Amino acid sequence: MITLRYLSRADVIAAGGGDWPLAVADVREATRLLRTGEAGMEAESVMPMGSDPRAKAYGLPAFVGGSYDAAGLKWAVHRPESRGDLPSITNTTFINRLSDGRPLGLVESAYLTRMRTAAVSALAMEHLLPSPPARVAILGAGAQAEAHLAMVLALFPSVSEIRMWNRTGSRLEALLAGKPSRAGVTLVRCAAIAEATAEADVILSCTSASDPILDDKAVRPGRLIVQVGYHEVSFAAIAASDVVAVDLWGDFAEKSAKSLFQMYRAGQFPPARVAADLARLVVDGWRPPAGASLYFSSFGLNLFDIALAARVLNQAEVGGIGATLPYL
Missing domain, CATH: 3.40.50.720 (NAD(P)-binding Rossmann-like Domain)
Incomplete structure (x- = not known):
């Protein structure tokens, strides 16, 4: 049975998403992998979401090899302003395993983007x-x-x-x-x-x-x-x-x-x-x-987003953090 792990922002933080030395190490290693051809990105896809030019959705795909073994997509929705309890920007990242394509998880990633x-x-x-x-x-x-x-x-x-x-x-x-x-x-x-x-x-x-x-x-x-x-x-x-x-x-x-x-x-x-x-x-x-x-x-x-999300998902798997959802 294949399951997906879902991580809320609280789960991301519990799984080490707020660890600054680890975030810097992720960026450093993803940069090295990009240089060696073991990581890469495609151009973002941009979709308007209304007449206001600030209202757009962005699809940001990338892959990161090495110990991350991840391919993923960050989906970011930008609105001109927040509404009620809904922030003006929401980010969600979906991660597959790079080596075999297995779906791994879904991560709230606005926090990781800041990191x-x-x-x-x-x-x-x-x-x-x-x-x-x-x-x-x-x-x-x-x-x-x-x-x-x-x-x-x-x-x-x-x-x-x-x-x-x-x-x-x-x-x-x-x-x-x-x-x-x-x-x-x-x-x-x-x-x-x-x-x-x-x-x-x-x-x-x-x-x-x-x-x-x-x-x-x-x-x-x-x-x-x-x-x-x-x-x-x-x-x-x-x-x-x-x-x-x-x-x-x-x-x-x-x-x-x-x-x-x-x-x-x-x-x-x-x-x-x-x-x-x-x-x-x-x-x-x-x-x-x-x-x-x-x-x-x-x-x-966007390859940094994928690296951080993959590392956090792996730690969540080890620590039993987040919710698992049936996939197949």
Whole structure:
């Protein structure tokens, strides 16, 4: 009898979905497997879900070999705003075993998407910065900002100060309300972006801004700007950066709303200017020149979603976590 294992968000967390070192290890290993041809992705399928251009559904297939032995599809539905208890974005990932096609499980994966995105940012910080960061700025107050705050607190003991800004102050207050920090770390609420970024070694931009909020004044020697959101960084800031790195340059450059890819389509950024992708950083060990100003554009790769979901499903199987459903 074939059964499927279903994991709710609580099940995902119980099965290790919130473990930061494991999430970073998943991204690192999936990147290595992509380099060797043992992992791969197909282009996303996009389906409109109404007249609002923000209302879309995305089908994101990928496979990851090695110990993951997984092929899967993340199905993400985006709505312009949340309704009642329904969030504006829902993600569900279906996993088959790569080696024989056996269906394995269904995972609520919005939480894992935040984990893998912040894990990519962690690797960018680890491999691009000249030394461990002491001061970090986080822009935004949504789910990605929350995940990046947790990531910095968990993985970077060198950080002594985190400055946070959001366009709507009440949302930032709601994010930080009751949030435990770490001994030796000061969390600072900032009223202006310039205040948040003034002394930052790293700027983690995690907003949904449709127009740039960071210009070339934010670019400084030795500073890393990580763009997680959509069009948060101006073309001038990217042009002023000595080193431009990405998780991957792919066909999505032809349609993504990310600042870097908009700049490319406007004829203002040649792909040859990309100094390194994630594989060159974590597999080859490439490092930027000393004192370089640094910009990293995180598109978000679906093979990371599949790797994390496969690892969590395997741990759930071992621990008897989640619900099993008859399949065949």
